[in-house]
Amino acid sequence: MNFDEMTLDHLRDSGTLKWAAFPDDIGMFVAEMDLGIAEPIKKVLRDYADSPGIGYRSDAAKRALQEATATWLADNTAWAPRSEQVFAIPDVVSAARVVIDQLTTSGSPVILPTPAYMGFTALVPAMGREMIEVPSRLVDGRYELDLEGIRAGFERGAQMLLLVNPANPAGRVYTREELEALAEVVDQFPDAHVFSDDIHAPFVLEGEHVPYASVNDVAASHTVTAVAASKGWSIPGLKCAQLVLSNPEHEAQLEPYLGWAASITSTLGASATIAAYNDGGQWRAEILDYLRGNRDLFEQAVERWPGVWAPHIEGTYIGWLDFTEAADSGIVTSPAAQWIQDNCGVALTPGLACGEGYENYARIILATPRPILEQAIAQIDEAFGL
Numbered sequence: 001m002n003f004d005e006m007t008l009d010h011l012r013d014s015g016t017l018k019w020a021a022f023p024d025d026i027g028m029f030v031a032e033m034d035l036g037i038a039e040p041i042k043k044v045l046r047d048y049a050d051s052p053g054i055g056y057r058s059d060a061a062k063r064a065l066q067e068a069t070a071t072w073l074a075d076n077t078a079w080a081p082r083s084e085q086v087f088a089i090p091d092v093v094s095a096a097r098v099v100i101d102q103l104t105t106s107g108s109p110v111i112l113p114t115p116a117y118m119g120f121t122a123l124v125p126a127m128g129r130e131m132i133e134v135p136s137r138l139v140d141g142r143y144e145l146d147l148e149g150i151r152a153g154f155e156r157g158a159q160m161l162l163l164v165n166p167a168n169p170a171g172r173v174y175t176r177e178e179l180e181a182l183a184e185v186v187d188q189f190p191d192a193h194v195f196s197d198d199i200h201a202p203f204v205l206e207g208e209h210v211p212y213a214s215v216n217d218v219a220a221s222h223t224v225t226a227v228a229a230s231k232g233w234s235i236p237g238l239k240c241a242q243l244v245l246s247n248p249e250h251e252a253q254l255e256p257y258l259g260w261a262a263s264i265t266s267t268l269g270a271s272a273t274i275a276a277y278n279d280g281g282q283w284r285a286e287i288l289d290y291l292r293g294n295r296d297l298f299e300q301a302v303e304r305w306p307g308v309w310a311p312h313i314e315g316t317y318i319g320w321l322d323f324t325e326a327a328d329s330g331i332v333t334s335p336a337a338q339w340i341q342d343n344c345g346v347a348l349t350p351g352l353a354c355g356e357g358y359e360n361y362a363r364i365i366l367a368t369p370r371p372i373l374e375q376a377i378a379q380i381d382e383a384f385g386l
């Protein structure tokens with residue numbers, strides 16, 4: 001597949017959020033891929049278009065989704081859950097809301113390592129919960145979870161940690177050792193849980209994806225994991241994701257939500273997901289190669305931007321730009337994302353949406369045709385006088 005083919009005009013015509021929100025700018029602020037749809041998924045959509053109707057999912061179709069998810073995880077990550085542990089949900093964020101509601105005491109705080117995915121920085125306050133932001137620590141240019149900060153959050157009464165792995169926007173693929181160390185901390189608090197959002201698991205650019213629940217029995221017992229083909233194969237609008245329950249008690253605690261969630265999961269989304277997991281391997285391999293190329297291009301560009309730094313992207317197609325030095329020395333004005341949009345015509349995610357203290361940071365989505373990425377980089381180069 002030629003991922004370079006998609007043009008700016010074509011993308012603007014698509015009318016998606018990323019391209020409609022700022023019609024004069026290059027949209028790089030929402031985690032959507034602009035690289036087309038894998039052929040096996042196109043076939044599913046075409047077949048439905050020619051079918052007698054798009055009905056409810058049969059029991060066989062429900063089992064097929066469970067099996068495809070479990071098999072994909074077994075083949076592509078360090079975890080092999082059983083298919084019966086997989087439950088269909090329409091999307092990750094709405095499921096996180098229910099999981100927080102059902103597994104924690106009403107009103108208890110929720111811990112969020114930052115910089116964090118904006119869906120979660122918005123969700124926790126929207127639920128009326130206190131959000132304990134725990135800024136990740138920069139160690140040798142790499143963001144690491146602040147385990148002492150997380151421990152302090154649980155000591156303050158939090159019962160839930162929202163973990164995103166691979167991390168959006170920090171670009172980390174957490175190692176087994178880091179996750180084991182986290183499990184040791186969480187295990188010290190009998191009411192503590194982890195919601196592990198592994199939606200970016202298909203985008204491990206280097207290393208191996210180790211789902212948190214897989215590291216040991218302790219982690220498995222306090223964790224609910226969410227996965228999806230929605231990011232990996234660019235189908236979030238089809239509304240299908242999956243929860244993987246590694247503790248059977250959570251199944252009882254989450255009923256009747258699980259039955260209801262299965263019934264409101266999109267038939268089309270579930271079929272597309274099965275096609276992605278079962279037949280989308282070659283497309284994913286091609287995408288990963290392409291995204292590694294985009295990442296390398298981006299990281300080379302960042303090196304020449306004055307006062308700007310970004311951590312190396314191990315996973316996801318998301319960059320995290322630190323403009324602190326550029327802002328301190330007056331090269332950009334604050335907030336930095338606004339300066340970039342005003343001066344470069346590139347719309348990034350404002351850092352503050354990812355947590356407190358990140359005013360002069362910005363998130364950038366790199367899953368776009370290379371010529372468009374090159375154009376965005378050229379516009380930023382120009383604003384920096386390069």
Ligand SMILES: Cc1ncc(COP(=O)(O)O)c(C=O)c1O
Pocket residue numbers: 031090091092093094117119164168197199200228230236241
């Ligand atoms: C880490 C993370 N979780 C969840 C989502 C959204 O998932 P969903 O549409 O299934 O709620 C995104 C979308 O960008 C994401 O990056």
